Amino acid sequence: xxxxxxxxxxxxxxxxxxxxxxxxxxxxxxxxxxxxxxxxxxxxxxxxxxxxxxxxxxxxxxxxxxxxxxxxxxxxxxxxxxxxxxxxxxxxxxxxxxxxxxxxxxxxxxxxxxxxxxxxxxxxxxxxxxxxxxxxxxxxxxxxxxxxxxxxxxxxxxxxxxxxxxxxxxxxxxxxxxxxxxxxxxxxxxxxxxxxxxxxxxxxxx
Ligand SMILES: Cc1cc2nc3c(=O)[nH]c(=O)nc-3n(C[C@H](O)[C@H](O)[C@H](O)COP(=O)(O)O)c2cc1C
Numbered sequence: 105x106x107x108x109x110x111x112x113x114x115x116x117x118x119x120x121x122x123x124x125x126x127x128x129x130x131x132x133x134x135x136x137x138x139x140x141x142x143x144x145x146x147x148x149x150x151x152x153x154x155x156x157x158x159x160x161x162x163x164x165x166x167x168x169x170x171x172x173x174x175x176x177x178x179x180x181x182x183x184x185x186x187x188x189x190x191x192x193x194x195x196x197x198x199x200x201x202x203x204x205x206x207x208x209x210x211x212x213x214x215x216x217x218x219x220x221x222x223x224x225x226x227x228x229x230x231x232x233x234x235x236x237x238x239x240x241x242x243x244x245x246x247x248x249x250x251x252x253x254x255x256x257x258x259x260x261x262x263x264x265x266x267x268x269x270x271x272x273x274x275x276x277x278x279x280x281x282x283x284x285x286x287x288x289x290x291x292x293x294x295x296x297x298x299x300x301x302x303x304x305x306x307x308x309x310x
Pocket of ligand 1: 141144158159160161162163173174175176179180181182238239
């Protein structure tokens with residue numbers, strides 16, 4: 105039988121020992137080629153009992169401390185995080201045929217960071233966030249529009265206060281998987297696990 109030549113794909117040695125630097129490398133390649141929401145990621149959280157829920161959110165910052173997104177602390181995700189702080193992030197970058205999975209513990213960012221980000225958003229987005237009881241059932245959309253109108257009357261064109269239940273979360277990673285599509289489904293899967301001292305890199309079978 106003649107075996108087709110298979111290109112070897114990525115070697116472990118080509119991955120940065122620091123997963124955040126590796127993430128930055130892949131994220132910049134994705135950002136340079138993608139025209140949609142470059143920073144979109146799927147966030148999965150779970151109830152105490154284990155039932156899981158996923159949704160898209162926007163990554164607003166990342167560094168060696170973790171990955172930050174903003175939302176309502178009263179939302180479904182907020183309720184789940186308060187019951188069970190462990191979560192997972194998933195990025196899919198089709199142009200590069202890559203996905204990145206990140207797991208870790210989620211905590212709130214400081215109110216100063218939430219305040220700064222809230223007021224950096226367009227004014228109408230601030231009003232919308234202040235008006236919306238995210239993830240609660242509402243009878244119709246008019247209820248939201250009316251709430252926005254009342255807030256405009258209340259604040260008389262000034263910036264609205266940030267509601268106390270609106271703010272940021274940071275996922276502090278202890279696990280990464282960098283996945284790159286390979287030939288004949290021999291994909292590369294390089295994982296980083298955080299031990300007490302450092303990140304340990306291993307390869308998983310596809
Ligand atoms: C591309 C994209 C980005 C989104 N970004 C955010 C975000 O940054 N924060 C947020 O609260 N919701 C965001 N949403 C809406 C969420 O997916 C979700 O509908 C909302 O947060 C309520 O989720 P929950 O009920 O599970 O808490 C985004 C939706 C999409 C499609």
